[in-house]
Amino acid sequence: MHSFPIRVYYEDTDMAGIVYYANYLRYIERARSDWVRQIGIDQLAMKAQGIVFAVRRIEADYIQPARFDDVLEVVTRLMKITPARMIMGQDVRRGETLVFAAKVTIACIGAGGKPARLPAELRLMPIAEAQ
Secondary structure (H helix, E strand, C coil): CEEEEEECCHHHECCCCEECCCHHHHHHHHHHHHHHHHCCCCHHHHHHCCCEEEEEEEEEEECCCCECCCEEEEEEEEEEECCCEEEEEEEEEECCEEEEEEEEEEEEECHHHCECCCCHHHHCCCHHHHC
C-alpha cells in the first residue's frame, strides 16, 4: 500500500465550498504517479522507449464531501496484475472517514496504442504486495 497526503485548497472547491468532483481524479492520479516513482519506475525513460501508462477504466464512488482546508490521504493498493495492465484500488480518506473510492485499470501501451508489457518491476511484484 502507498499513502499520499493531500490538502484541499480553495481552488479545489466549487461554490458550495466542497471539492469539485473531477478533482478527486487529479488526487488519485498524483498518488499513482508518486507510487510508481517510489517503486523505482522512471516514466520518462519508459516514454523514451515508446511505452506509457494509460487509464483504461475508472469506477468511482463519491461517498462524503471533502471541504476547503481538509487534510486528506490517498491510499493506493495494487489489486491485480496482468502482463499489460494493473488494477488498483484507491481510497481518499479524511482521517478515518472514507470520502471517495475508486477502482482504476491502468494499461501499458506502446506504439500506435497497442498493448505493451508492464515494466518488470511491476510484473514481478510478489502476490503479497499486490493484495
